[in-house]
Amino acid sequence: MTQGVIATLVYRNETTKAEFARLISGAKAGFVAIPVGANEVLSEKIRESGCQVVIFEAGDDVGIDVHQLQLLSREFPKTEFFACHPSPDVDTFRTFMRAGVRDVFSLPPAERDVVRELDRIADSVAGESDQHNGKVISIINSKSGSGATTLAVNLACDLAEMDENLKVALVDMDIQFGSVSLYLDVKWQSNVMEAFSQSARLDGTMLKSMMSQHDSGVSALPAPLKITRLDRVSAMDVKKFLEAARESFDVIVLDLPRVINEWTEEVLRSSDSIYMVIQRSLAVIRDARLLTTYFHSAGISDDKVTIVDNRYRSKHAAVTDKQIQETLRIERIVRIANDYDTAIGSQERGVPLSRYARSSRLAKDLNSLSQAVLFELTGEERESGGFLDRLMGRQ
Ligand SMILES: Nc1ncnc2c1ncn2[C@@H]1O[C@H](COP(=O)(O)OP(=O)(O)OP(=O)(O)O)[C@@H](O)[C@H]1O
Ligand SMILES: [Mg+2]
Numbered sequence: 001m002t003q004g005v006i007a008t009l010v011y012r013n014e015t016t017k018a019e020f021a022r023l024i025s026g027a028k029a030g031f032v033a034i035p036v037g038a039n040e041v042l043s044e045k046i047r048e049s050g051c052q053v054v055i056f057e058a059g060d061d062v063g064i065d066v067h068q069l070q071l072l073s074r075e076f077p078k079t080e081f082f083a084c085h086p087s088p089d090v091d092t093f094r095t096f097m098r099a100g101v102r103d104v105f106s107l108p109p110a111e112r113d114v115v116r117e118l119d120r121i122a123d124s125v126a127g128e129s130d131q132h133n134g135k136v137i138s139i140i141n142s143k144s145g146s147g148a149t150t151l152a153v154n155l156a157c158d159l160a161e162m163d164e165n166l167k168v169a170l171v172d173m174d175i176q177f178g179s180v181s182l183y184l185d186v187k188w189q190s191n192v193m194e195a196f197s198q199s200a201r202l203d204g205t206m207l208k209s210m211m212s213q214h215d216s217g218v219s220a221l222p223a224p225l226k227i228t229r230l231d232r233v234s235a236m237d238v239k240k241f242l243e244a245a246r247e248s249f250d251v252i253v254l255d256l257p258r259v260i261n262e263w264t265e266e267v268l269r270s271s272d273s274i275y276m277v278i279q280r281s282l283a284v285i286r287d288a289r290l291l292t293t294y295f296h297s298a299g300i301s302d303d304k305v306t307i308v309d310n311r312y313r314s315k316h317a318a319v320t321d322k323q324i325q326e327t328l329r330i331e332r333i334v335r336i337a338n339d340y341d342t343a344i345g346s347q348e349r350g351v352p353l354s355r356y357a358r359s360s361r362l363a364k365d366l367n368s369l370s371q372a373v374l375f376e377l378t379g380e381e382r383e384s385g386g387f388l389d390r391l392m393g394r395q
Pocket of ligand 1: 146277337
């Protein structure tokens, strides 16, 4: 898969060399190791190797490494530089990112991280564009409590777990009452308002350094802990934010507040797809109708809207399938089972449903939806069994 890629490691420790040699050769990429030394020596050997990737082992003085990396990346603008460090904290991470490295690997290196980067570079070597242009998926509810955050969190985690090469971001844009940070147990380091407030200089690398990692592989950014006035965000802030996010991620799942203003309209317009979460009650359907009508007036095409019929029960529904179709006039409707104990259980423990109750109907329905999304993103079906039919209720 990574054939054609040559990675050069500039190392300080024999153990680091042995670990990368095992991972990189195991991934069938070419591997060259050079002991750290003067820049002239390094640049000559890097040129000789013909590599597309340089991994630089950091020493005790990050300042010297950064200087050396800046010189090398200037000399080899087409080469991707990575750093590796025993325990990169946020400051180390940011410092290296600003020096032009694409990512900082922890030591010992995680196979998944290294191979993912090599795969991506192999794709661009194979002639594909190496410009990232991630897809933005917005999740919005039509009435508070319909299940938007449940969907956003589980969709993002499922996507990252199903395809470890996919760079998945989860962003809580519900800046007043966001609950992503409750539903996922992560050591948070920053929040979405901090990113918005830096929008003038925000780029993909900086955004990535503000995000926190969840075990599933998702990079997540929570809402602030205090209620923030909605008018503190501008349409330009979110525009810049989304540009940065598209640069660094393949897919960006946004948990949106149920608010229409300049910046949420900007988000909805820029989204590649919108999932509107409803439940089967007249009041919810009425609000969903208001939203779909607004989408039309804002020029947001029906083609990118999917209705998520959450907490679905085959009996006792006050509203029928036909009524939903006729009222909302959206063709794509998917169903998610009603299972409060499982939903609340996973959220109280801060784990996604795939970890908490993988075999529950609820986790399976959400996973089927995630598979359909993944299929749209990559064109690859992960499991047989007609997930699209299952989702549309045509079992
Ligand atoms: N399919 C489901 N079955 C049962 N309970 C569910 C389901 N989906 C979500 N819930 C529960 O409904 C409640 C609201 O869910 P969630 O927070 O995802 O909704 P929301 O639309 O994001 O709400 P908010 O308006 O607060 O942002 C939670 O207690 C959650 O556990
Ligand atoms: Mg929510």
